[in-house]
Amino acid sequence: MSQDLFKCTNLSLRSLTMKQPQPLFHLFFLLLIATVSSSSPLDPKQLKALKILTATKDPCNNHTNHSSTTITCDDASPFRRVTSLSFASCSSSLSLPSKTLKPLSTSLLSLSFLNCPSLSPPKHLPISLRSFSAVSSFHRHHGLSGVYLARLVNLTHLSIFSVPVSASGLYVVLGNMRNITSLTISSSNLPGKIPKAFHSNLTYIDLSNNILTGPLRPSITLLTDLKSLNLSRNSLSGEIPNKIGDLTLLKNLSLASNRFSGPVPSSVSSLSQLTHLDLCGNRLNGVVPSFFSGMKSLRHLNLADNSFRGVLPFNESFIKNLEFFQVRGNSGLCYNNTVLSWKLNLGIAPCDKYGLPLSSPPQKQKEEEEEEEDDYDDDDDGDGDGDKKEEKHGSTNKVVLGVAIALSSFVFFIVFLILLAKWSLLLK
Ligand SMILES: *[C@@H]1O[C@H](CO)[C@@H](O)[C@H](O)[C@H]1NC(C)=O
Ligand SMILES: *[C@@H]1O[C@H](CO)[C@@H](O)[C@H](O)[C@H]1NC(C)=O
Ligand SMILES: *[C@@H]1O[C@H](CO)[C@@H](O)[C@H](O)[C@H]1NC(C)=O
Ligand SMILES: *[C@@H]1O[C@H](CO)[C@@H](O)[C@H](O)[C@H]1NC(C)=O
Ligand SMILES: *[C@@H]1O[C@H](CO)[C@@H](O)[C@H](O)[C@H]1NC(C)=O
Ligand SMILES: *[C@@H]1O[C@H](CO)[C@@H](O)[C@H](O)[C@H]1NC(C)=O
Ligand SMILES: *[C@@H]1O[C@H](CO)[C@@H](O)[C@H](O)[C@H]1NC(C)=O
Secondary structure (H helix, E strand, C coil): CHHHHHHCCCCCCHHHHCCCCCHHHHHHHHHHHHHHHCCCCECHHHHHHHCCCCCCCCHHHCCCCCCCEEEEECCCCCCECEEEEEEECCCCCCCCCHHHHHHHCCCCCEEEEECCCCCCCCCCCCCCCCEEEEECCCCCCCCEEHHHHHCCCCCCEEEEECCCEECCCHHHHHCCCCCCCEEEEECCCCCCCCCCCCCCCCCEEECCCCCCEEECCHHHHHCCCCCEEECCCCEEEEECCHHHHHCCCCCEEECCCCEEEECCCHHHHHCCCCCEEECCCCEEEECCCHHHHHCCCCCEEECCCCEEEEECCCCHHHHHHCCEEECCCCCEEEECCCCCCHHHCCCCEEECCCCCECCCCCCHHHHHHHHCCCCCCCCCCCCCHHHHHHHHHHHHHHHHHHHHHHHHHHHHHHHHHHHHHHHHHHHC
16 A cells, blocks of 8 residues: 555655765756656645645645555646545544545545544445445444445445445345456345356455355356455355356355355366365265365365265375365264374364274264255245254254253152142141
8 A cells, every 4th residue: 555655756866866966967866856746736626625634735745644544646737636545543533525525536546444433434435436445444333335335336346344234135236346356345244145147257256254145156157267255154055056166267265154065066176276275164065075185276175064974085195285174073074094193183083994983973963964955946035944944943942842841840849849748747
């Protein structure tokens, strides 16, 4: 960010002033200063608009004061114009009225807010924006609405983190953003589903830590430029589409902490650039595919807390070459102790000669397999119900158990009272 800022400032002339300048050189030097520093003044309308944000006469060169507001300008003539505006750790007195933003809207390409929790979001964002970022900002009850963001049709970068976004789904936000390549809406309470279709060439998607439901539709695999997909910490369900292998440029894939079920599709083996795969905390089952050990780029593999079973098909050198590897929390999975040492501390049991875990871990596995849902329905309001039923089912069981315990203790108590009464009568 500070680099952008310096684009607008004069060149450093220090190296030139080192030697004692000759008179002629002196003249040349003065001329040079004149040309370099005579960049055009800021557009008067924009200058006036910025008055309430900064007191400096030349806001384009504000790198010297320690203001939390950073302004970048272009080099246009006769007047320069503001191209980027960013706010960090704003004071609680800051406000951004329309009369400030409006005069900037002809030239402003980038707007960002970092840690401005007491600010109200501007009424209208300039639709010229190519980049908009909001991190831990705005009054909690304001948040940002999907419709508000959707107007920014020229965006290429949208980054929202820890700011609530109210919309019935991502499709509302992305509807007309044809040029967006990088999308982050994370920790924003975003509901709804992964859209049926995307109209842009996204390369980066982070929708982690929201309340998304429904399946990961195969349509996501049409985003063939995608390098990073993070859908962790949502409530997505169904199987991982086999077409995932079409995303051949994918480097990072996290589906962690969802409700995905079924096997790891075999097409994952064609993701030759994949370095980071996080599938932990789902209901994935079947065997752990042996093709992982043939994936040359893989550095980080997390398969923990699923329902994988059988013999772990990896040798020690593969596991040791990874920077991160986890398989714990798969009670049906075991390791061959002639191939792998217990010292690796994998958190799973060694296998017996039939390839079953030796020490019998808790019966969790069985329950999970019973609960498993294979409703991969693609319609728009049907799915998710299965999950709710299961949860209800689970909690009804608990309630029934609780009531039973309460009732029986009550009966015991009454019997005890009767006995006590009889006994005291006998004593008399
Ligand atoms: C979007 O960008 C294009 C190309 O730079 C420009 O012609 C158009 O006016 C912009 N649209 C808006 C709404 O700013
Ligand atoms: C957005 O993409 C369209 C073509 O898909 C292009 O004409 C337009 O100039 C782009 N807008 C920006 C701001 O790059
Ligand atoms: C996405 O990229 C493809 C080629 O890679 C191009 O044909 C298509 O127009 C692009 N789509 C958009 C919305 O920019
Ligand atoms: C992938 O994730 C790692 C670790 O979180 C990160 O350092 C890297 O930049 C990511 N790569 C991409 C393409 O997002
Ligand atoms: C995905 O998002 C989570 C939560 O925001 C984060 O902790 C994790 O590092 C991300 N993973 C990748 C591969 O980017
Ligand atoms: C471990 O497995 C990898 C991949 O399957 C293989 O290339 C390598 O030769 C094996 N190493 C040993 C020591 O068996
Ligand atoms: C364990 O590995 C040894 C040597 O590769 C093999 O003979 C044996 O069948 C394996 N055991 C299981 C349960 O897979």
